[in-house]
Amino acid sequence: xxxxxxxxxxxxxxxxxxxVQGQDTLAREWLVVCLCAQWCGVCHGYQSTFEMVSASVxxxxxxxxxxxxxxxxxxxxxxxxxxxxxxxxxxxxxTDPYFFGPMTPQAQTLERMVRSxxxxxxxxxxxxxxVHALLGRLQTWGGS
Numbered sequence: 001x002x003x004x005x006x007x008x009x010x011x012x013x014x015x016x017x018x019x020v021q022g023q024d025t026l027a028r029e030w031l032v033v034c035l036c037a038q039w040c041g042v043c044h045g046y047q048s049t050f051e052m053v054s055a056s057v058x059x060x061x062x063x064x065x066x067x068x069x070x071x072x073x074x075x076x077x078x079x080x081x082x083x084x085x086x087x088x089x090x091x092x093x094x095t096d097p098y099f100f101g102p103m104t105p106q107a108q109t110l111e112r113m114v115r116s117x118x119x120x121x122x123x124x125x126x127x128x129x130x131v132h133a134l135l136g137r138l139q140t141w142g143g144s
Contacts, residue, residue: 032114033090033138035083037071042105043086049107056111077141081134091117092135096124100131 034050036043071083085102091113092098098117103109 029094029139030118031090031092031135031139032117034110035071035078035088035090036086037083040086046087046105049105049110052107053111053114057114074141077137078134080130089113090131090135090138093117093124095132095135095139097127097131097135098125100125100127 034046036046038044071078087103087105088101089103089110090097090100099113103113
């Protein structure tokens with residue numbers, strides 16, 4: 001069961017796979033963040049999608065931590081990154097972004113993207129410096 005820290009709109013789950021035997025490609029901490037807004041109807045429906053996908057991912061990767069951050073409540077943390085389309089997804093391995101951008105709000109899309117990142121070992125993709133900075137802030141954010 002996913003329990004949000006507060007009503008809002010960034011779901012994040014961290015796949016901490018450090019030291020897991022047979023998982024060499026997963027030796028870095030994984031962060032998957034969905035940026036949405038509380039007022040967005042699509043985002044409200046997307047909460048159950050994250051719960052479903054997280055349960056599926058947990059079956060193979062049990063070290064998963066969930067965070068819920070409202071993009072408006074946490075605007076200072078997000079600045080200067082502007083989220084224009086919901087949902088927007090950030091997938092990263094360690095400090096390396098794998099994907100950042102809008103996506104369709106479907107469970108199959110989310111699960112495919114996460115599992116693909118895990119299977120590929122998340123080769124870094126070029127991202128703007130502000131996305132790297134946001135990633136650093138999200139990795140240390142503990143919810144408030």
